[in-house]
Amino acid sequence: MRVIYNIGIYLLKSICFLLSFFNRKIKAMLYGQKETFYKINQIKEQDNIAWFHCASLGEFEQARNLIEEFKEKYPNYKILLSFFSPSGYEVRKNYSHADYVVYLPWDTKKNARTFIKLARPKIVFFVKYEFWYNYIIELKNIPLFQVSLILQENHYLTKFYSFWFRKQLGNFNAFFVQDTKSKEILETLGYKNSEICGDTRFDRVLQISKQKKDFPLIDAFCFGEEKIFIAGSSWPEDERVIDEVFENKPNFKLIIVPHEIDKPHLNNLQKLFTNSLLYSKANEENVKDKKVLIIDCMGILSYIYSKADITYVGGGFGVGIHNILEAAVFYKPVAFGPNNKKFREARELLALSGAKEIHNAKELSDWVENLLRDERYYQQSCYQCGNYVKSNAGATQKILDKVKTYL
Numbered sequence: 001m002r003v004i005y006n007i008g009i010y011l012l013k014s015i016c017f018l019l020s021f022f023n024r025k026i027k028a029m030l031y032g033q034k035e036t037f038y039k040i041n042q043i044k045e046q047d048n049i050a051w052f053h054c055a056s057l058g059e060f061e062q063a064r065n066l067i068e069e070f071k072e073k074y075p076n077y078k079i080l081l082s083f084f085s086p087s088g089y090e091v092r093k094n095y096s097h098a099d100y101v102v103y104l105p106w107d108t109k110k111n112a113r114t115f116i117k118l119a120r121p122k123i124v125f126f127v128k129y130e131f132w133y134n135y136i137i138e139l140k141n142i143p144l145f146q147v148s149l150i151l152q153e154n155h156y157l158t159k160f161y162s163f164w165f166r167k168q169l170g171n172f173n174a175f176f177v178q179d180t181k182s183k184e185i186l187e188t189l190g191y192k193n194s195e196i197c198g199d200t201r202f203d204r205v206l207q208i209s210k211q212k213k214d215f216p217l218i219d220a221f222c223f224g225e226e227k228i229f230i231a232g233s234s235w236p237e238d239e240r241v242i243d244e245v246f247e248n249k250p251n252f253k254l255i256i257v258p259h260e261i262d263k264p265h266l267n268n269l270q271k272l273f274t275n276s277l278l279y280s281k282a283n284e285e286n287v288k289d290k291k292v293l294i295i296d297c298m299g300i301l302s303y304i305y306s307k308a309d310i311t312y313v314g315g316g317f318g319v320g321i322h323n324i325l326e327a328a329v330f331y332k333p334v335a336f337g338p339n340n341k342k343f344r345e346a347r348e349l350l351a352l353s354g355a356k357e358i359h360n361a362k363e364l365s366d367w368v369e370n371l372l373r374d375e376r377y378y379q380q381s382c383y384q385c386g387n388y389v390k391s392n393a394g395a396t397q398k399i400l401d402k403v404k405t406y407l
Contacts, residue, residue, distance in 0.1 A: 001164040005133055006108060013106050025086040032089060032103035039102050040080070040118045048077045051121035053104060056085035059127040060092055061323065062148050065204040065396050066125070071097050073400060074407060080119055091298060107132040116142075123406055131157070136168040143173050143406040147399065148200050150178040150344060151185045158185060173406065176399050179344060195402060198395035199345070205302065205329040206393050213303045217279065221253065221287045227309040227372070230255045232301045233322035234314035236268070238337065242312065243272050244361035245368065255304065257295040259314060259322070269294050302326040310368060316340055316357075328354065331386030333371055333378065335364060345388075354384030 020027040043049060052067055054060040060083070071079055081098040083089040093101050105111040112134035123143045126132075128150070136144065156162055157169075166189060175194040177183050183194045222228050229252050231242050239256065246252055256273065258265060270276050276292035287293065295301070302323075305311055311327040316337020325345055327334045335356040340346035349355035358364040371378045 002133070005165070009107055028086045028090065029084075029103060032086070033105045036082075036102040036105050037114060037118060039100055040115065043078075043080075043100065043119060045120070047120075049080050049119055049121045050074070050077045051080040051082065051119060051124045052098075052127065053082045053084075053125070053130055053132075054088055054127045055130055056083065056088040057091055058088075058323070059130070060088050061204060062199070062201050063125065063127045064200075065207060066147060066200050066399060068097050069396050069400060077122070077407075080121065104132075104135075107134045109134050112138045123403065131165075131168065133165060133168055136171050140171050143403070144171055145399075145403060146172055146175045148178055148197075148395070149175050149182055149194075150199075151182040152342070153185070155185070157189065174402060176395070176402070178395075195398070197398040197402075198392055200395045200399070201323065201325055202389055202393045203396040205323075205325045205389060208302050208326070209306070209329045211303070213300075215300065215304060215307075217282045217284065217287050218255070218293070218304055218307060220284050221255070221282070221290065221293045222307050223288065224253075226251055226253045228253055228255065228307055229310050229312070229368075230257070230305055230308040230327070231312040231314060232257045232305065232327065233259045234312070235259055235318055236265075237317035238312070238314040239269065239272060241317075241358070241361045241364060245365045247274075252291075254292045255295065255307070256292060257301045257304075261296050261298070266294065266296055305332060306330045308332050310335075310371060312336065312364070321346060324349065324355065325389055328385035329389040331382040333381040333385060335367060349385060349388055352384040352388060354381050354388060 016026050016030060020030050050070060052063055054063055067079060078099040079097060080100045081095060082102050082104040084104050089101065089103055095101055105115060116138045121142055124139055125145050125147050127147050151157070157166055169191055173193065175186055175191065176197040177194050178199045180196060183196055186194045229246065231238060231254065234256055246254055256269060258269060266278065273292040275290055276294055277287060277290040279293060279295045279297060282293065305327045311332045311334045313322050313324045313327060313334055313336045315321045316339045318339065321336045321340045321343055324334050324336060328349065333354065335358050336346065338357055338359055340357060346355065350357060356367045358367065371381065
């Protein structure tokens with residue numbers, strides 16, 4: 001079966017090579033992978049390396065607080081941060097808390113052996129769903145942990161055909177899972193070395209909520225009597241729904257933070273939303289007269305949710321919702337589309353009435369009107385969101401307490 005897996009990796013690698021002629025992200029990934037061994041060859045033999053691997057930007061945010069706390073607590077360690085996806089690497093390639101940031105080469109036996117030989121990690125953290133067969137086999141005698149793992153009954157590891165693949169799990173020293181269900185699933189598979197630590201993202205968003213950052217132009221835009229609605233990580237389907245709802249609501253101002261900020265998408269947004277302005281073109285005079293502010297830069301969304309009265313998080317009409325905790329931590333009611341079933345925080349906030357699942361513009365409009373009409377309902381939704389985040393914090397410290405004996 002390992003032979004079939006390796007053939008599959010080589011096949012996928014070949015397909016990506018062909019696609020790279022038409023897709024800039026895949027091209028960037030393949031180019032970046034070529035530089036990886038050169039970069040990690042710079043690691044000195046005396047360096048203590050803590051390796052954190054994240055598939056993409058979402059997994060990085062899952063691990064970020066753990067990385068930074070680890071770095072502060074163990075300054076004698078150097079951080080090696082790897083990504084598989086360009087959406088993670090390209091955004092965080094200059095991340096200040098990491099000493100080395102690289103693409104993870106394809107999971108072939110040769111690549112895995114070379115990577116481990118050059119990097120010489122003393123401790124390794126794979127984040128959430130990362131299971132790379134050859135890398136894990138090569139890490140057999142190195143402390144290895146899975147962070148913020150969450151499993152469902154239909155996860156591929158639970159299927160009968162994954163029996164050979166599951167054998168690699170024996171190389172993990174511990175699984176730090178998010179909930180009881182994940183622990184139970186691991187135990188049914190024969191692995192008793194799991195700890196319920198929760199989700200490290202709660203710690204990260206709490207940390208962000210306590211940081212003071214000034215955005216004078218956004219403050220100028222928000223100044224006035226209008227309510228502020230912020231749509232974060234939006235996709236075109238989200239944006240069409242939002243436009244339909246708010247085109248005739250004069251008592252609102254909108255801040256749109258699209259997931260993609262390429263020029264064609266920004267042009268389409270300006271056509272869709274009348275009286276809109278790009279953040280990069282704003283100044284203290286022109287921003288006051290606009291009804292819609294389009295954020296065309298990265299890195300500020302998680303801070304500006306604090307400016308909102310009501311929030312919306314995109315992705316729920318397509319790839320799956322983005323991080324709703326970034327809005328909830330500021331005690332803001334949050335709505336999102338129907339593709340949210342894989343996200344525990346979405347299910348739990350829906351049950352608490354802090355969040356709202358919407359399927360169309362009418363449902364979003366009705367929810368907004370209910371929040372405005374019923375002050376008690378609005379305040380209760382705000383409280384449930386903020387309190388939910390606060391009460392679920394602490395995963396980072398639990399993980400650090402568990403791994404300290406390996407350092």
